[in-house]
Each structure stands twice: as C-alpha cells, then as structure tokens.
Amino acid sequence: MEIVFHGVRGSVPVGSPLMDRYGGSTTCLSMQLDATSHLVLDCGTGLRGFEDHIGTEARHFTVLLSHYHWDHLMGLPFFSPLYEPEATFDFYGSPWESHTVEEGVAGAFEPPWFPVPLSATAAAKNYLAVPDVPWQVGPLTISAARLHHPQGVTAYRIDTPTGSVVFATDVERGEKESDERLATLAAGADVLIHDAQYSPDDYDDHRGWGHSTWQDAVAAAKDADISHLVLSSHDPQRTDEDVDRLLDEARQHFPNTDAAQVGMAIDV
Numbered sequence: 001m002e003i004v005f006h007g008v009r010g011s012v013p014v015g016s017p018l019m020d021r022y023g024g025s026t027t028c029l030s031m032q033l034d035a036t037s038h039l040v041l042d043c044g045t046g047l048r049g050f051e052d053h054i055g056t057e058a059r060h061f062t063v064l065l066s067h068y069h070w071d072h073l074m075g076l077p078f079f080s081p082l083y084e085p086e087a088t089f090d091f092y093g094s095p096w097e098s099h100t101v102e103e104g105v106a107g108a109f110e111p112p113w114f115p116v117p118l119s120a121t122a123a124a125k126n127y128l129a130v131p132d133v134p135w136q137v138g139p140l141t142i143s144a145a146r147l148h149h150p151q152g153v154t155a156y157r158i159d160t161p162t163g164s165v166v167f168a169t170d171v172e173r174g175e176k177e178s179d180e181r182l183a184t185l186a187a188g189a190d191v192l193i194h195d196a197q198y199s200p201d202d203y204d205d206h207r208g209w210g211h212s213t214w215q216d217a218v219a220a221a222k223d224a225d226i227s228h229l230v231l232s233s234h235d236p237q238r239t240d241e242d243v244d245r246l247l248d249e250a251r252q253h254f255p256n257t258d259a260a261q262v263g264m265a266i267d268v
C-alpha cells in the first residue's frame with residue numbers, strides 16, 4: 001500500500017517559485033484502501049490536491065485528525081465530496097478539554113469565517129473519539145498516542161498487511177512523557193513521518209511553539225528503531241534550497257532520511 005503526500009507545509013500555505021519543489025500546501029496525506037475508500041491524514045490545503053486523485057463514484061473517507069489547528073483543517077471546507085449526499089466520512093480525533101471531535105471539526109466552518117456550517121453539508125458524517133486501543137480500518141490497524149503541542153496533538157501508527165508508518169506532525173520534542181509515548185507507539189515501525197519545522201538555529205526563538213527540529217526527528221527515529229525517517233511540516237519561510245540543506249544535515253546523522261514533498265509516495 002502507498003501513503004501519498006498532498007501537503008507538507010506547517011502553519012500556513014505558501015506559494016513561491018522558490019518553494020515549488022517541496023510544495024506550499026499544508027499537511028494532508030492519504031492511503032487508498034479500495035476502489036472507493038480512502039484513509040486521509042489531516043485536512044490541510046493539500047486536501048485540494050488529493051481531490052485530483054479520486055474518482056467520482058460513491059466514496060468513503062476515514063479521516064484521522066492530528067488536531068484542530070487551522071493549517072490541519074483549512075482544506076476541508078473546500079473539499080467537494082463533503083457536499084455530496086452519497087459520500088461518507090468517519091472523522092477520528094481527540095476531544096480537547098470540553099470540546100467534542102465534532103466541535104473541533106465544525107469550528108473551521110463557523111460563520112462568519114465560512115458561510116456554510118458543517119452541519120449543513122450533504123455528506124454523511126460520523127465523529128469518533130480516538131480509541132484507547134488499536135482499531136481496524138479496512139486492512140489497516142491503527143493505534144494512537146497523545147503528544148506535546150499547544151492544545152495537544154495525536155500521532156497515529158498505521159500497520160498495513162506489509163509494513164508500518166507513523167505520522168507524528170506538530171510535535172515538540174523535549175517533554176519526557178510525550179517522547180516516551182512516541183517511542184512506544186513508533187517502536188520498530190518502517191517509516192516515521194516527523195515534524196521538523198525548525199532548524200536547530202531557529203529553535204531558541206520558537207521554544208514552546210509546538211514544533212521540532214531535524215535533530216529532534218532524528219532522535220525520535222533512533223529512539224524507536226525506525227528504518228526510514230521523513231521530515232515534514234516544513235516552515236513556511238523555508239525555500240526548497242533551505243529544505244535541501246536541512247535534509248543534508250539530517251542525513252549525516254540518519255542516512256535513510258527524506259524530506260516530505262507534495263506528490264511523494266512511500267510503499268508501506
């Protein structure tokens with residue numbers, strides 16, 4: 001099975017010829033489960049690009065949301081299947097304080113910030129709190145862990161019949177319990193997709209903002225005995241050449257590292 005990157009940028013979408021190669025859309029990944037079913041990880045503006053990959057037949061989407069910050073939901077109001085009565089969505093997320101998963105998703109649609117409330121969209125929608133134990137989605141086994149980020153973030157491990165991938169975006173390394181939960185979740189996985197928004201030089205000015213450096217991502221990969229590390233959530237100011245430099249540095253410490261790029265697909 002393939003996991004495909006449609007959006008790789010952190011915080012806010014960007015558009016510049018200097019950023020075209022890695023891409024400017026915010027976080028969204030997908031896996032096709034069968035002819036009409038898809039797993040979607042986060043609904044950043046990359047969700048628009050994902051729409052180009054799917055057919056027009058009846059469709060079912062299982063959506064794993066890391067959290068509800070705008071850059072991870074911005075694409076959803078503009079995703080056509082949400083307005084189709086024959087489409088179905090299962091949204092998985094973690095409730096936050098007194099807010100339910102439905103409230104977390106619906107916040108992106110509240111008038112006057114968006115004209116159509118989520119409840120008025122035509123697709124059938126289920127809202128599910130992330131279970132405490134692994135669960136099945138088609139051929140996949142999914143498990144999750146809560147990590148360190150403002151308002152919290154959920155990382156997901158996806159075990160396919162042939163491999164495993166962990167999606168850990170928007171996590172700031174350095175909180176012991178969070179680091180240990182990620183190491184347990186990701187132990188022995190084939191692929192770790194990890195936040196690497198900052199360079200070590202950037203980090204001092206962004207401590208507490210909820211993101212990691214490439215050094216943190218490498219440490220997380222080593223902690224969990226990962227085979228293949230993918231750096232993601234690129235800083236919106238980072239050009240393609242900047243990402244190349246950051247990747248070169250990371251590879252000196254963890255050779256099997258890549259930087260997430262819109263259009264990139266990894267077999268798992």
Ligand SMILES: [Zn+2]
Pocket residue numbers: 067069149170210
């Ligand atoms: Zn965030």
